[in-house]
Amino acid sequence: MMDYLVYLAWSIILLLTALIMAPLLDGVRRVIRAKVQRRIGPPVLQTFYDLRKLFGLPSLIPYRNYLLVLVPYLVFFVVVLLSILVPIPFVISPSSTVDIISFIYILLFASAILIYAALIIPNPYSNAGSIRELLLITLFELFVAFTIVGLAYRIGTLNMYLLGIRYGWTEYYLKPSTLLLSLSLLIIAYVEGAYTPFDIGEAETEVLGGPYLEYGGKYYGLLLYALLIKRYVLLALPVSLVFVSPIINYVADIFNGFTLMVLSYGLFIIFMFLTMMLFSVIEAFNPRYRVDIVYKPILVSALIPIIGFILGWFGW
Amino acid sequence: MVNFWIRKVEDLSKEELLEIIDRELKGLVTDKYVPTNNFVVYFAEREKIPAIIEKLMEFSYTRLSVIAGNDERYYMNKLSLTYIIAFDKQDLYIGIRTYLPFYDPVAPSITDMVKAAWWNERENRDLFGIEFSGLKDKRKLVLPEYWPDNVHPWRKDYPYNKPVMDWREGLPDYTPVRETKDVDVIGFGPYHMVNDEPIHWRLYVKGEVIVDAEHRGFHNWRGIEKIAEGRLTYNQIPFIAERICGICGFTHATAYVQAIESLARIDIPDRARYIRSLMLEIERIESHLLWIGIACHILGFDTGFMLSWKTREHIMHLAEVLTGNRKTYGMDIVGGVRRDVLGDRINKAIDTVKKIRAEYKELYNMLINNTILVKRTRGVGVLPREKAISYGVVGPVARGAGLDIDVRKDHPYAAYKELSFNVPVYSEGDVLAITLVRLDEVFESLDLIEQILDKLPKGPIMAEVKEIPANKEAVGVVEAPRGEDIHYVRSGEYNKIQRWRVRAPSYANIPPVREMLIGYRLADAPIIYASVDPCLACTERYLVIDIETGKKTIISDEELKAKSRKLSKTMG
Numbered sequence: 001m002m003d004y005l006v007y008l009a010w011s012i013i014l015l016l017t018a019l020i021m022a023p024l025l026d027g028v029r030r031v032i033r034a035k036v037q038r039r040i041g042p043p044v045l046q047t048f049y050d051l052r053k054l055f056g057l058p059s060l061i062p063y064r065n066y067l068l069v070l071v072p073y074l075v076f077f078v079v080v081l082l083s084i085l086v087p088i089p090f091v092i093s094p095s096s097t098v099d100i101i102s103f104i105y106i107l108l109f110a111s112a113i114l115i116y117a118a119l120i121i122p123n124p125y126s127n128a129g130s131i132r133e134l135l136l137i138t139l140f141e142l143f144v145a146f147t148i149v150g151l152a153y154r155i156g157t158l159n160m161y162l163l164g165i166r167y168g169w170t171e172y173y174l175k176p177s178t179l180l181l182s183l184s185l186l187i188i189a190y191v192e193g194a195y196t197p198f199d200i201g202e203a204e205t206e207v208l209g210g211p212y213l214e215y216g217g218k219y220y221g222l223l224l225y226a227l228l229i230k231r232y233v234l235l236a237l238p239v240s241l242v243f244v245s246p247i248i249n250y251v252a253d254i255f256n257g258f259t260l261m262v263l264s265y266g267l268f269i270i271f272m273f274l275t276m277m278l279f280s281v282i283e284a285f286n287p288r289y290r291v292d293i294v295y296k297p298i299l300v301s302a303l304i305p306i307i308g309f310i311l312g313w314f315g316w
Numbered sequence: 317m318v319n320f321w322i323r324k325v326e327d328l329s330k331e332e333l334l335e336i337i338d339r340e341l342k343g344l345v346t347d348k349y350v351p352t353n354n355f356v357v358y359f360a361e362r363e364k365i366p367a368i369i370e371k372l373m374e375f376s377y378t379r380l381s382v383i384a385g386n387d388e389r390y391y392m393n394k395l396s397l398t399y400i401i402a403f404d405k406q407d408l409y410i411g412i413r414t415y416l417p418f419y420d421p422v423a424p425s426i427t428d429m430v431k432a433a434w435w436n437e438r439e440n441r442d443l444f445g446i447e448f449s450g451l452k453d454k455r456k457l458v459l460p461e462y463w464p465d466n467v468h469p470w471r472k473d474y475p476y477n478k479p480v481m482d483w484r485e486g487l488p489d490y491t492p493v494r495e496t497k498d499v500d501v502i503g504f505g506p507y508h509m510v511n512d513e514p515i516h517w518r519l520y521v522k523g524e525v526i527v528d529a530e531h532r533g534f535h536n537w538r539g540i541e542k543i544a545e546g547r548l549t550y551n552q553i554p555f556i557a558e559r560i561c562g563i564c565g566f567t568h569a570t571a572y573v574q575a576i577e578s579l580a581r582i583d584i585p586d587r588a589r590y591i592r593s594l595m596l597e598i599e600r601i602e603s604h605l606l607w608i609g610i611a612c613h614i615l616g617f618d619t620g621f622m623l624s625w626k627t628r629e630h631i632m633h634l635a636e637v638l639t640g641n642r643k644t645y646g647m648d649i650v651g652g653v654r655r656d657v658l659g660d661r662i663n664k665a666i667d668t669v670k671k672i673r674a675e676y677k678e679l680y681n682m683l684i685n686n687t688i689l690v691k692r693t694r695g696v697g698v699l700p701r702e703k704a705i706s707y708g709v710v711g712p713v714a715r716g717a718g719l720d721i722d723v724r725k726d727h728p729y730a731a732y733k734e735l736s737f738n739v740p741v742y743s744e745g746d747v748l749a750i751t752l753v754r755l756d757e758v759f760e761s762l763d764l765i766e767q768i769l770d771k772l773p774k775g776p777i778m779a780e781v782k783e784i785p786a787n788k789e790a791v792g793v794v795e796a797p798r799g800e801d802i803h804y805v806r807s808g809e810y811n812k813i814q815r816w817r818v819r820a821p822s823y824a825n826i827p828p829v830r831e832m833l834i835g836y837r838l839a840d841a842p843i844i845y846a847s848v849d850p851c852l853a854c855t856e857r858y859l860v861i862d863i864e865t866g867k868k869t870i871i872s873d874e875e876l877k878a879k880s881r882k883l884s885k886t887m888g
Binding site for chain 1: 500501502503508509510521524612613614615616617618619620621622623626686688689691692837838839840841842
């Protein structure tokens with residue numbers, strides 16, 4: 001009975017963490033970008049204020065199609081669901097019930113819903129943005145697939161909970177293959193999170209927000225919130241595996257039980273902020289790619305998980 | 317077809333060239349008249365215009381600068397067209413004038429020969445009712461589609477204060493120029509994220525590739541010249557001229573006063589010349605930094621955008637220190653300048669230039685070393701040299717396409733003859749080349765400011781101005797940040813002008829954008845369009861704040877929102 005309560009409690013904590021952290025991380029991102037750009041920038045809570053404003057605005061749906069009303073709720077529901085499956089090492093949560101393939105593909109499903117909804121809208125900017133987004137996901141498929149295969153082969157499991165714990169074991173962690181796979185996980189979080197220069201789908205100065213263009217008020221608020229939670233979830237995976245897991249494994253013998261879980265959760269929060277700061281700096285120094293030049297860096301970077309997988313194959 | 321620039325004449329002097337032109341045009345022109353040192357007018361029958369233009373455009377470094385229409389009912393009882401052609405290496409403007417009777421206002425079109433005539437002919441058709449035989453594009457350029465065909469607002473029988481038609485009385489009858497069966501149509505503007513001012517482009521795309529484009533602008537056209545012709549005196553016009561543009565307003569004021577000084581043969585004091593150059597260079601830096609910021613923003617590089625505009629703040633502050641205003645300096649007046657640059661302000665200006673140079677170097681290095689930025693602009697929006705000549709493009713767009721033209725060097729004015737500077741020229745004709753021209757020009761302008769401050773002569777800042785003679789004409793030219801800004805002025809009676817034609821650089825630079833867009837991707841459209849640094853305020857010359865008629869209506873924020881929501885509901 002106690003186990004179930006802990007399980008439930010952590011699920012709620014993870015859910016609340018995602019709901020609060022997602023806008024907060026975006027606030028941090030905006031502050032860091034402002035610092036790099038040598039301006040004062042908005043307060044760190046600005047994204048909360050933006051969302052509050054959006055939820056208070058009248059919502060316009062220019063095309064009378066119930067699917068378009070349903071999409072923001074559906075996308076939001078999917079990403080919130082994923083947020084409780086985040087594998088924080090040793091934290092007992094629903095992450096044990098899911099494997100990394102399902103996790104990533106449910107995440108892509110959220111993007112797919114939005115893309116297909118935007119494709120049925122007779123707006124050329126929405127369509128162009130959606131097609132770009134679709135192209136980016138398809139191009140990135142190879143990268144994601146090899147990272148997953150590499151992880152499965154190297155760590156020996158695809159279960160999210162076990163992956164969270166085992167990833168930091170010294171026998172795996174300090175190998176060149178794992179380092180390459182760690183880098184791959186960070187790249188996935190960056191590219192799928194649509195940070196500049198990979199924001200070609202939204203590209204406000206080109207296609208005016210792409211798939212998001214026809215939404216306003218609370219519907220846009222929901223979609224924006226969903227995008228932020230999606231970024232949080234994408235970031236949570238490498239943060240847990242690459243940064244938290246080795247440290248928590250190192251101290252796992254000293255602490256145990258509840259203390260270990262709280263420590264792991266604390267480290268997770270700290271590294272989430274630090275990684276977002278790193279992402280923000282990278283983002284600040286890059287202009288946007290064009291759709292016909294983005295394929296080259298993506299396909300070339302697929303060599304990272306491929307080499308990681310090959311090295312793992314030979315036990316390095 | 318014209319063989320552009322096949323006759324090399326750039327090494328000839330003005331006199332030698334005029335001799336050749338006299339010889340070449342013999343039999344084609346009827347008379348000649350020399351209003352000012354750098355402006356020669358030939359008179360010709362309308363049928364001869366295409367042959368004359370064809371001959372003149374064969375000389376190297378020539379451009380069709382503007383076709384100025386005029387209603388000369390009180391002098392000749394006719395309409396007139398003056399084709400003003402620039403000879404950039406001889407500091408010469410040649411006007412070919414033809415008169416057209418009111419009962420048959422038809423002239424032959426030269427658009428097929430020289431693309432620079434395209435907008436000019438359409439504009440004269442709208443505003444003076446002059447028909448151009450052979451002009452294929454009969455769409456309205458300046459006036460709205462519903463405007464009656466027999467009403468021409470720049471004719472003298474149309475009063476300057478006659479209210480324009482209420483837009484609700486008629487609906488625009490817009491017909492696209494192209495079939496849309498095999499392509500998708502993407503509307504780019506009038507309100508688009510990267511359009512600072514309203515302009516509409518219809519982009520015809522297949523997938524993301526642009527196969528054709530169509531322009532519709534002049535949404536804000538109000539005919540500022542008509543107001544000046546109707547009610548303002550010579551010395552009031554520089555202030556409204558400066559308000560033509562919020563970025564390069566000083567160039568307009570300077571071009572106008574130079575034209576008046578030229579026709580009235582007024583020599584302005586040396587100190588005033590230097591102060592004008594100083595303010596023009598300050599304006600150029602301000603404009604270029606603004607453009608660099610916008611270009612970075614379009615390409616998703618907001619760090620470049622912010623750093624550029626941060627550096628720009630220093631120059632805006634310097635303008636405020638020198639003139640009292642960040643923009644719209646109000647310095648120019650016929651005969652000189654209104655404010656002097658005092659001692660302590662010179663020191664401040666020197667310090668500011670040093671600060672800007674240090675910050676700008678950092679920004680410059682960041683931009684040119686950014687691989688993605690270079691990839692996004694290299695080979696994009698290419699304007700070949702031949703087309704650049706035909707369209708008569710000016711400024712950085714021309715210099716990016718390999719045309720070594722700069723009014724400061726070619727038609728020296730203010731203090732530029734006594735200053736040393738380089739004119740950056742790149743031959744690729746793409747967005748990168750245009751960008752590099754602008755980036756380099758900021759350094760040149762900083763050097764120029766230092767030189768001006770160092771050499772600033774002592775003495776008065778105003779010349780004595782007596783009566784401005786009536787019925788004289790002149791052109792005033794200034795190298796604005798976007799290129800040649802030309803003002804054709806003809807003086808009238810009662811201390812008022814008879815005709816004022818403003819041809820801002822964007823008027824020459826926007827028409828080729830259509831060709832620059834074709835074959836590139838939708839993602840490139842904003843940066844290609846932005847590469848010409850389009851200034852619609854200049855192009856359309858919109859500025860009317862009519863307080864006197866009492867027609868000013870103030871709509872509160874709430875009312876505006878309510879109207880907007882009401883409209884949205886009707887659309888939903």
